[in-house]
Amino acid sequence: MKIIGIETSCDETAVAIIDDQKNILSNLVNSQIDLHQQYGGVVPEIAARSHVEILDRLIVESLAQANIDFDDLDAIAVTAGPGLIGGVIVGLMMAKTIASVYKKPLIAVNHLEAHALTARLTNNVNFPYLLLLISGGHCQILLAKGIGSYEKLGQTIDDAIGEAFDKTAQMLGLPYPGGVAIEKLALGGDQNKFNFPKPLIDSDFDKKHLCDFSLSGLKTAVRRLIEKLTNAEFCHRTSHQKLSLQQKSDICASFQKTISQIIINRLENSLVILNRRNINISQLIIAGGVAANRYIFNKITANFNNLSVISPPIKLCTDNGAMIAWAGIERFKLNMVDSLDFKPRPRWEL
Numbered sequence: 001m002k003i004i005g006i007e008t009s010c011d012e013t014a015v016a017i018i019d020d021q022k023n024i025l026s027n028l029v030n031s032q033i034d035l036h037q038q039y040g041g042v043v044p045e046i047a048a049r050s051h052v053e054i055l056d057r058l059i060v061e062s063l064a065q066a067n068i069d070f071d072d073l074d075a076i077a078v079t080a081g082p083g084l085i086g087g088v089i090v091g092l093m094m095a096k097t098i099a100s101v102y103k104k105p106l107i108a109v110n111h112l113e114a115h116a117l118t119a120r121l122t123n124n125v126n127f128p129y130l131l132l133l134i135s136g137g138h139c140q141i142l143l144a145k146g147i148g149s150y151e152k153l154g155q156t157i158d159d160a161i162g163e164a165f166d167k168t169a170q171m172l173g174l175p176y177p178g179g180v181a182i183e184k185l186a187l188g189g190d191q192n193k194f195n196f197p198k199p200l201i202d203s204d205f206d207k208k209h210l211c212d213f214s215l216s217g218l219k220t221a222v223r224r225l226i227e228k229l230t231n232a233e234f235c236h237r238t239s240h241q242k243l244s245l246q247q248k249s250d251i252c253a254s255f256q257k258t259i260s261q262i263i264i265n266r267l268e269n270s271l272v273i274l275n276r277r278n279i280n281i282s283q284l285i286i287a288g289g290v291a292a293n294r295y296i297f298n299k300i301t302a303n304f305n306n307l308s309v310i311s312p313p314i315k316l317c318t319d320n321g322a323m324i325a326w327a328g329i330e331r332f333k334l335n336m337v338d339s340l341d342f343k344p345r346p347r348w349e350l
């Protein structure tokens with residue numbers, strides 16, 4: 001069984017072909033980072049246009065690399081949401097066209113489910129497992145019970161963790177994507193230099209939010225600290241120029257430490273809640289772009305030494321076509337195919 005996966009929901013145009021023996025026959029990702037860098041975040045219109053320009057070439061290249069033709073495919077899997085609507089439309093229409101011309105089944109994949117299932121492609125992971133999904137667009141803790149069966153235990157009520165990294169990096173004058181730059185600079189910083197708030201945890205205000213995240217207060221705290229250190233009102237253009245490299249490094253290290261403490265606290269609460277329901281978890285999967293952060297990964301691993309903590313290889317943790325193709329394989333095996341009138345779903349809860 002061979003399935004092509006198409007991903008265009010954010011700022012990566014990605015195509016991959018996978019077989020049911022977990023062989024990745026091709027996995028091409030065209031990142032648009034350079035197009036969005038000057039804006040400090042993804043610009044939806046620019047993203048959609050770029051997907052249009054590159055997607056057909058990427059599909060042809062992908063088939064050539066896998067040394068197969070459209071006719072050899074068993075199904076077409078595509079991200080149908082959630083994501084930026086322009087991009088999702090580009091991918092979904094392309095997938096529908098191929099499916100209709102070559103008379104292949106269409107599999108409309110939920111992007112979040114694809115992230116959730118990636119560890120079953122790369123590692124031998126069995127249901128149920130706990131999933132921490134942390135990227136620029138997503139921030140949630142999920143209980144994965146089976147294909148198409150997930151329970152959201154917690155999510156962000158404002159910014160995603162990757163977004164908090166990106167916004168903090170922007171305030172420090174660091175390049176997008178911010179997470180990479182912050183992790184690097186943090187290496188030379190003192191993580192105990194500054195005390196940042198842990199919203200929802202410090203206040204312990206609401207038992208409804210035991211597994212949720214709130215990060216906008218943390219972002220504001222960084223901004224205030226910069227104002228204090230520079231002794232001036234914050235300005236995106238000039239403030240960071242007044243900070244020394246050491247000050248920036250200390251902010252990065254302290255910020256990263258706070259984020260990891262927040263994550264660990266939320267995961268602990270999730271496990272307690274599941275334990276009370278007699279659901280015993282032995283595997284914790286970390287997926288999404290922030291999973292690339294070694295500091296955070298190591299802190300989590302050290303804290304949960306009774307769990308097997310798994311993170312797919314970075315290339316499969318950030319948005320890619322292989323995860324879409326794999327979700328396609330998992331669903332196709334269960335005859336979960338979709339009709340050609342499947343509508344794009346910019347918002348699509350798991």
Ligand code: KG4
Binds near residue numbers: 137318319
């Ligand atoms: O999964 P992804 O490629 O795209 C989506 O957002 O869906 O994740 C990108 C996000 C960005 O916010 C980026 O800053 C963050 O992942 N990221 C990191 C690291 N590498 C990427 N955050 C922290 N540490 C990293 N090393």
Ligand code: ZN
Binds near residue numbers: 111115135137138318
């Ligand atoms: Zn994603």
